[in-house]
Amino acid sequence: MVQEFFTQWLQDVWVRLGLAVVVGLLLAMVFRAAAHAVLRRLSKHHPLASDIMQRASGPMEWLMPLLTLSVALRVWPASATSTAFALLLHLLQIALLAVGTWLAVRCIGAFEGAAIRRYPIDVADNLQARRVVTQVRVLGRTADVVVIVIGLSIILLTIPGVRELGASLLASAGVAGLAIGLAAKPVLSNLIAGLQIALTQPIRLDDVVIIEGEWGRIEEITGSYVVVRIWDERRLVVPLNWFIEHPFQNWTRTGSQLIGTVFLMLDYRMPLAPLRDELKRLCRGAPEWDGRVCVLQVTDAGEHAMQLRVLVSSSDSGRGWDLRCHVREGLIAYVQANHPEALPRWRGELKRSGHPPEQPPTPRNPEPQHSPSPEDGGPLRDEG
Missing domain, CATH: 3.30.70.100 (Alpha-Beta Plaits)
Incomplete structure (x- = not known):
């Protein structure tokens, strides 16, 4: 009786599916523990492995269970015929792509942090360190943007409706490409300017610059703008493409002297x-x-x-x-x-001649030309 019950119970599709999921999750936990043990041993002698383990711990918490669950569902016979199974597989695929993109971004950050630790800029002669750190940070931001865009594009291409929309847009690529190009011009210009700054390095972190009449230091370089710390603790935010299109003064381009x-x-x-x-x-x-x-x-x-x-x-x-x-x-x-x-002063010169200065003539009261008459409003005189 008991054997027959277990046999019938195991023949149930949902029971077998549940067991597959549980076994997959257990295997994910085992793989996760083994990976953490290996990385923990490597981190004692390799700081990069320690940084990767710290930064990738979040994505790995989701990656292994999703991966084992996806494998378990794909080998399940009912997944080929059931619509619910197909939808679940599609959602798992999207989740795996999102977590993979997240993991790639965190790994890029780990490599960026390792390079920055290797070249500290809080030293006296930090020209080489500032050059390397600037390249690493700008290229790291650019790589993050590229990875996110690629991951999002792959996720969208897995949706049938989006694939059809993309095909129709490619068919009418003239107007659509022009509209997308105009809309994405600031983003693309800043992205290209970031690559130019990383390769040619007109500015670096901690460079002393004069921009728009303001004296300050380059405090931060992101994927779209640069933060300049002004001498009075203000912050000037400048787009990346501004440094490619406008002249500015860099007082520490080749040295700080x-x-x-x-x-x-x-x-x-x-x-x-x-x-x-x-x-x-x-x-x-x-x-x-x-x-x-x-x-x-x-x-x-x-x-x-x-x-x-x-x-x-x-x-x-x-x-x-x-x-x-x-x-x-x-x-x-x-x-x-x-x-x-x-001390500065104003000079003046006084000249004295040999003759005394001429005195101006004394003014005299003018004689009246005629005696005022009664008609003129003057007094009357008695001539008798």
Whole structure:
């Protein structure tokens, strides 16, 4: 009796399906545990494997059960004839493609993180590191976009209605292609600009740039825009294609060393030799000076004062700004303390001739031309 019951029970389609699903899930759990054990051993000596295990843990939680369930349903005899089974298989296929796309994006992020850890940019000489990190980040963002677009396209192509729509669009590709091209122009232009920036590198992370009159550093490069951190903690968001289409200043393109200028307007009575000695003393005592350039020159001789230009060098733009302020304040204090007569002033000249100045004539009251008459409104006189 019991054997016959189990035999009939196992012959039921849904029971056999349930058992197949349970066995598939158990196998998925076993495979998952084995994969985690292998990756855990590899992660002790390989940081990349550890990063992949951490980032891929979410997609793997879904990938193995969906994969085993899909295999179990595909080998099931009823799946070839039942509409419900066909719909379920289609949904499983879409889920597998979505999880696979998710897993590919997370793996790209793991490789990107490994490259960034290998080239830290928080060091003194970080030109090579900034170049590599910029390429890795931009190419990683581009790869994410490409993987997502390909995964979404494959998912849409599995739907019969979408395939027919795609065929009809290809048949009328003239107008449809023009409309899609116009609609996707900003996205495509930023994507192409991102590839150009990654390969040619007109900008890199932590580069000092001047954009639209704003001084700042490249803080972030995404797949569609660049974030510039302005010196006063503001953020300037610039599209990627802007850097391809417009000129801008990059102060750290090949190196971070800069020469700063300080202008002074002083009187012609200022001796230049002691001022040059004071400039050298200020530069030697400033930790921002890198020892390359320390020059004072007269660059203009105007009507009222002479223009002095000071050139000082530093290892980067931040130290250069501090050094310029330090030199400017020190030279002004030196002139005030030792040569106050050399401060800019206006000159005038007074001339005195040998003859005394002529006195203007004293004005006299004019005589009336005629006596006022009663008709003119004047007083009457008695002539008797």
